[in-house]
Amino acid sequence: MKLHKVTSQSIKEAALIIQNGGLVAFPTETVYGLGADALNPLAVARVFEVKERPNFDPLIVHISSLADIERLCLKIDKMARTLMKHFWPGPLTLVLPKSSLVPDIVTAGLPTVAVRMPSHPVASELIKAAGTPVAAPSANLFSRLSPTTAKHVKEQLGDKIDLILDGGRSPIGVESTVILLASGKAHLLRPGGLSLEDIENVIGAVKIQIPKSLSPLSPGQLPRHYSPRTPIRFLPPGKIEFEKGKKVGLLAFTPLKAKMPCEVVEILSPEGDIVEAAANLFPCLHRLDKAGLDIIYAESVPKIGLGRAIMDRLYKAVGDSRSE
Template structure:
């Protein structure tokens, strides 16, 4: 059931979480599928509904720093600096977990990924539920992430207890995941907070491009994918034009492209706007009945790193 995110409905959603149910809710990044993070049975429903493999850990969402102190063993100086600067916001920190975090949340890893979302509906839901909320994206596993309540309703329908409609997610790509387990901070997943901004606070960080071991969400080589195949192109000359193709452009072009459906992420090439529109554009293209989607490569600076990460994973390209 999809409902507007009014105060009354947020209270209803909080009571559903308390009782072990599932609620889809907006964050500033994408819509999440939430359950009580301290209730193993409730968290298991997330994996069941999404058809998510058990080796893929979940992010825990909090509304107060006091909860972080309970969920992790230690908050070091680097974490404190980042929290002061970027929380609430699209930054997830990976730290050593405490014993109260169920193993199903962390896929058996000794670490837990935690963030404080900036969306007022998400924060109000966590407050009403009175518990941290585990929440991956509210979609079938591996498919395009949802940035509207309509995306959630179309993909998960009546498989979950409630969908809180809080409008379109403003950032549009998932949070940046930063591991602080080792001496060298490592970005496990680029996302809504540009790496350059993190480096201004704690110095140089490493970007982990690929791995054989899954340490955070979004690390599988194929993810965020439409059902229609995607091919990334750098020059329009690479497009095999026709009335059965879809094209995803970074910005407006004067060149005429013969295609069944064209989506433009940003008229003037603004990376924030492009990130915000990415998943919605992929949903539109995937619904257009095209044979293949040609996606334009984007400059890998700022949010462009996260956008290209999603496009490569959507195409299955490492």
């Protein structure tokens, strides 16, 4: 699969593919998405097939205009409109009651739909050119590391999809924050590229407890996700003794204060900047996963700002059911 540099022509070509029921990988400000016409059930079914994604895990629908939200959703309350006004376009997904226009395959049969308006210019232009809402989970194999470059997409999906738009590295580096709005209250379903603090500054307290459901209400809620193929664990506190004969990699938040017996060390942020750390999370994990290691140890980061999203991804990569 050839990577296509972003030009007006390549965006037109990508839009035509989506209109004809094909699949296009494209950059967003969070991670690369795998896009299909959200109103075409057969195209959406192919997304699940290519990603090897279970059909009970709903998709996020991406839009380029607020006019689309009126077509896709019912009961758009004042809180939803306030969040849209402050944070769209941007890395915020809202889960709202769906209209009959949205195919059940997109929502895994749920009465709600997850909707986002991306701020990345390529994503916005592509959705406009396609003339349809675009269902777009991350452009990777299900449960594997998220892609923040076109190369990451190619390595995982290869020739399974119709076109990859290469728009450079995704600047935020973690998926969108997902908020469920129900009965006048906001529930955090997935921490992401918009901090909880920023949201609460606008609408007040957000509930962290997720409403009980037999199925995920949004992507990223399953207990194991975002995982490298190499086994990964959290770095234990205190004196560390790694197993002899094992090739060990370390994902560190900041530069090490003491030397450790590691084959490879990846540092999320030399200055301890949590935003930089989020942007570097998946690129660092991709490099560690390709280093021929027996195990990766990950250091915890402070759960402030985007640190909450980083820790959510690490918990799920490890297979730890905690997200808070």
